[in-house]
Amino acid sequence: LSVSPDLDARFRAAALREGLVDVRFDIIDSPVGDLLVASTMRGLCRISFTVEGQDEALARLFGARVLRMPLDEVRRELDEYFEGRRREFDLPLDLRVAPFHEAVLRELARVPYGQVDTYGHLAAKVGRPNAARAVGTVMNRNPIPIVLPCHRIIGANGSLTGYGGGLDAKRALLELEGATLAL
């Protein structure tokens, strides 16, 4: 005997309606591979290029009441972005990071669609001109890539340097946005 899809869906909807879910996640396909997306009641809290085993990390950060559920708004905005029809995201975010990370990510969010900037320049913008390496760490741990566009941050010499989703994904996102790269 197994729970029917209908019964399962009714339970999940009731759980959400009652405010009993700390964090819900969904796995959506994209041109840069499957993405795990997760939201709290406050907003989008995670996009991950690694989809397996993320529920435990989510539980540690946001609470054990983790449930898989469709995240239609997130899916719609990402679909529009990947189709080239969206340049900015309107999703509310739930960013739970240390103050320096938050300052850097807020500055990162202002780097316009289709443009690139450097780690050093981003460091200067948050008043820490010598902290390019620390900014690299913030990019590396960016909990909401794509929406917070760390793919737009490159090395001073124009190299792509690195990306959580792999350099191919970084290149694909910049090409999608029509960014012109020196290299």
Added chain:
Amino acid sequence: MVDATIPPFERFYGEHCNEVLGYLRRLLGARAEDAWQETFLKALRAYDRLEHGRHLRAWVFTIATRVAMDDLRSKASNTLLLGEIADGDGAELARPAYQQLEHLTGELPPTERAAVVLRYGYDLPYAEIGAALGSSEQAARAAASSGVRRLRKS
């Protein structure tokens, strides 16, 4: 050492949602789905207050048993269910003795029915059945054997 970390609710749910529905079907027949949903909503309400992740299977059977007992006690007419229990439910039951008796458990008083089904259908130890029924291990053992005696007579 047993890992006492509380698993993400999705995993807990995935591991137990089907067997809890099967259990409630045996106790409540066609009313099982409402009780099932109530069971998992209760579990979710309490989940962030859990102190460790041990014995979660017994814990959710305890919640299901209480929901089912409330349902059974609230029904004025306690006649049920035999016709409502779906065919094929018995596939997961391994014990021959129980298999022969299982279709008759609907005629037992609620506590005996839960004790018999938890012991012989789901292999829960008597200590955990006692906890589920809000009684002692001995009382659970007594309820199960009284239930089995009653079934043999019928």
